[in-house]
Amino acid sequence: MSRNRPFTPKVVTANLLREGDVVYLTAAGDWSPDHSAAELLTEAEHANDRLALAEAQPLRVVGAYLADARPGPDGRPEPVHFREGFRATGPSNYAHGKAHEVQ
Amino acid sequence: MYRYDDFDRAFLAERNAQFRAQVARRLDGSLTEDEFKPLRLMNGVYLQLHAYMLRVAIPYGTLSSDQMRVLADLAQRWDKGYGHFTTRQNIQYNWPKLVDIPDMLDRLSDVGLHAIQTSGNTIRNVTADHFAGAAADEVADPRPYAELLRQWSTDHPEFQFLPRKFKIAVTGAPNDRAVTRAHDIGLVLKERDGQLGFEVLVGGGLGRTPMIGKTVRDFLPEADLLPYCEAIVSVYNRLGRRDNKFKARIKITVHETGLDEIRRQVEERFAELRPLFDGTALQVLDDLKAQFAPPAFADSTDAPVVDPLLRSWVDTNTAGHKRADHAIVTVSLKAHGATPGDATAEQMRLMADLAEAHAYGELRISHEQNVILPHVPRAALPALHARLREAGLGTANVGLASDIIACPGMDYCALATARSIPVAQQIAERIDALKIEHEVGHLKIKISGCINACGHHHVGHIGILGLDRAGVENYQITLGGDGSERAAIGERAGPGFAYDAIVPAIERLILAYLDLREGPDDTFLDAYRRLGPAPFKAALYPEEAQDAA
Numbered sequence: 001m002s003r004n005r006p007f008t009p010k011v012v013t014a015n016l017l018r019e020g021d022v023v024y025l026t027a028a029g030d031w032s033p034d035h036s037a038a039e040l041l042t043e044a045e046h047a048n049d050r051l052a053l054a055e056a057q058p059l060r061v062v063g064a065y066l067a068d069a070r071p072g073p074d075g076r077p078e079p080v081h082f083r084e085g086f087r088a089t090g091p092s093n094y095a096h097g098k099a100h101e102v103q
Numbered sequence: 104m105y106r107y108d109d110f111d112r113a114f115l116a117e118r119n120a121q122f123r124a125q126v127a128r129r130l131d132g133s134l135t136e137d138e139f140k141p142l143r144l145m146n147g148v149y150l151q152l153h154a155y156m157l158r159v160a161i162p163y164g165t166l167s168s169d170q171m172r173v174l175a176d177l178a179q180r181w182d183k184g185y186g187h188f189t190t191r192q193n194i195q196y197n198w199p200k201l202v203d204i205p206d207m208l209d210r211l212s213d214v215g216l217h218a219i220q221t222s223g224n225t226i227r228n229v230t231a232d233h234f235a236g237a238a239a240d241e242v243a244d245p246r247p248y249a250e251l252l253r254q255w256s257t258d259h260p261e262f263q264f265l266p267r268k269f270k271i272a273v274t275g276a277p278n279d280r281a282v283t284r285a286h287d288i289g290l291v292l293k294e295r296d297g298q299l300g301f302e303v304l305v306g307g308g309l310g311r312t313p314m315i316g317k318t319v320r321d322f323l324p325e326a327d328l329l330p331y332c333e334a335i336v337s338v339y340n341r342l343g344r345r346d347n348k349f350k351a352r353i354k355i356t357v358h359e360t361g362l363d364e365i366r367r368q369v370e371e372r373f374a375e376l377r378p379l380f381d382g383t384a385l386q387v388l389d390d391l392k393a394q395f396a397p398p399a400f401a402d403s404t405d406a407p408v409v410d411p412l413l414r415s416w417v418d419t420n421t422a423g424h425k426r427a428d429h430a431i432v433t434v435s436l437k438a439h440g441a442t443p444g445d446a447t448a449e450q451m452r453l454m455a456d457l458a459e460a461h462a463y464g465e466l467r468i469s470h471e472q473n474v475i476l477p478h479v480p481r482a483a484l485p486a487l488h489a490r491l492r493e494a495g496l497g498t499a500n501v502g503l504a505s506d507i508i509a510c511p512g513m514d515y516c517a518l519a520t521a522r523s524i525p526v527a528q529q530i531a532e533r534i535d536a537l538k539i540e541h542e543v544g545h546l547k548i549k550i551s552g553c554i555n556a557c558g559h560h561h562v563g564h565i566g567i568l569g570l571d572r573a574g575v576e577n578y579q580i581t582l583g584g585d586g587s588e589r590a591a592i593g594e595r596a597g598p599g600f601a602y603d604a605i606v607p608a609i610e611r612l613i614l615a616y617l618d619l620r621e622g623p624d625d626t627f628l629d630a631y632r633r634l635g636p637a638p639f640k641a642a643l644y645p646e647e648a649q650d651a652a
């Protein structure tokens with residue numbers, strides 16, 4: 001495996017501490033339930049800084065991590081792995097997860 | 104049914120007050136998440152894929168109507184209007200807010216329910232035959248023993264940090280409906296020379312390394328139940344591997360140590376422990392037996408069953424009661440296309456009302472994710488069926504191909520590698536469209552969304568395991584599993600199937616079985632055992648079968 005493998009872009013995601021909802025860190029430093037509102041992080045160092053920013057908010061969010069993402073057709077981030085896809089849209093058996101809140 | 108005494112009530116109130124304070128300290132920053140996490144897990148609070156999840160224990164699957172109504176209240180007030188009954192006879196709420204959970208726990212405690220030890224490396228909710236106290240084939244009601252085990256294991260100081268979680272199942276009947284052979288300890292009540300006792304199985308389990316439990320004691324007198332179980336858990340606590348999470352369950356300890364050596368150590372420890380147990384537990388057991396005495400059954404008569412829908416439902420969803428004029432009714436939570444095990448608050452309330460009106464106020468949750476009304480006078484069956492049908496609860500499919508066990512999978516579970524719920528929904532819809540399930544007969548399909556096997560796929564006649572293959576959902580099929588007293592682990596059929604290929608594969612399998620069987624009494628499992636995997640594999644992988652021809 002090459003050491004210089006290109007960095008896979010990321011978003012910072014977490015759950016709200018009080019409510020548990022899935023959220024994403026925006027470029028403005030807010031938390032949004034909308035994956036496409038997340039800041040797409042294309043450099044490793046910047047991604048780690050943004051994760052550190054999230055981890056410094058233990059009273060706001062829990063379980064922050066970097067998830068792979070890619071630019072969608074409009075340049076806004078979309079999930080790469082199907083797990084993150086489900087986190088972004090909610091469960092497939094009911095339309096009452098985030099799916100309808102986001103849309 | 105067991106009634107909480109002052110001790111139970113005080114214990115629960117104190118525990119809930121503790122947790123309320125812990126949540127407050129997490130929210131004001133006095134506790135870090137690392138400090139808080141083990142505390143919330145001890146109280147059944149997980150952080151899942153989309154939200155928190157609260158898992159509430161339903162001890163040995165038994166509920167009163169009042170308790171079921173409170174489960175409905177929780178769903179309505181603090182969740183999204185429904186709850187999910189699990190394969191461990193528990194209920195899970197998928198959307199609670201952390202800030203609300205202390206109130207939810209207080210509401211539960213009003214009716215003697217809690218979420219203690221529904222997580223963590225402790226002795227979990229003790230499960231039992233869901234027909235306990237009602238089944239025609241029963242030696243004795245296993246629930247007094249299950250309750251005794253619950254009291255003994257709750258907050259047991261020695262067993263709060265076991266190498267891994269620990270699950271006990273009890274049955275009082277020779278037909279094993281509690282999957283005792285897939286538990287860390289399985290207890291099978293038996294009668295010998297007029298005495299009640301247990302065959303004790305140890306080291307069963309599913310998950311990554313599925314194993315069938317082995318008999319460590321052929322007949323354990325009932326009076327020795329607690330010291331003997333304590334001896335097993337104590338030996339496991341000492342020998343169990345803490346160095347490797349995947350080898351930490353007692354099934355691996357038994358496998359690596361050898362059954363004879365485990366037995367020797369358990370008997371040695373038992374000899375030490377037995378004198379320490381004075382007669383208190385036996386007095387408690389006597390008291391519990393009185394509390395679990397059957398209701399005052401009223402005589403009933405057979406109601407005429409003319410309506411074909413009613414006839415079909417009576418045929419599939421009722422089982423033999425120990426009284427000929429009563430029936431055990433299984434309410435299917437598997438309407439074709441519905442999420443297995445889910446019930447809305449309205450449905451829960453209706454079932455609570457119907458249990459009160461027609462079933463002496465008692466309900467059960469089965470590990471197969473259905474609700475049981477254990478004592479229904481036969482004369483009440485038509486009225487009961489009519490009310491259930493109106494509420495979408497009248498599906499006549501218990502024990503059939505669409506009565507699928509499915510874990511939450513990737514739709515909810517943080518550990519999942521693939522979805523299970525939509526696979527179950529689509530299989531059930533397809534089977535319904537083909538109108539073949541009554542012809543196919545007894546067939547258990549079980550689906551897990553990862554190797555942890557909460558959906559018991561290893562013991563499904565057809566098992567489905569959802570995996571992540573290079574970022575894509577992939578489904579592996581196992582065949583010939585059995586969770587009954589003839590327990591067997593299913594064999595892997597071959598390469599996995601993509602998400603959009605798994606339902607057609609199951610359809611081919613079922614249609615092949617119809618061609619292969621000798622008659623309607625030749626069940627899928629019987630045919631598989633008789634014919635072996637080859638003709639079933641040929642149906643699953645027709646191209647390979649053609650290549651080989």
Ligand code: SF4
Nearest residue numbers: 510516519552553557
């Ligand atoms: S089997 Fe896996 S996916 Fe399913 S509930 Fe268990 S841990 Fe979650």
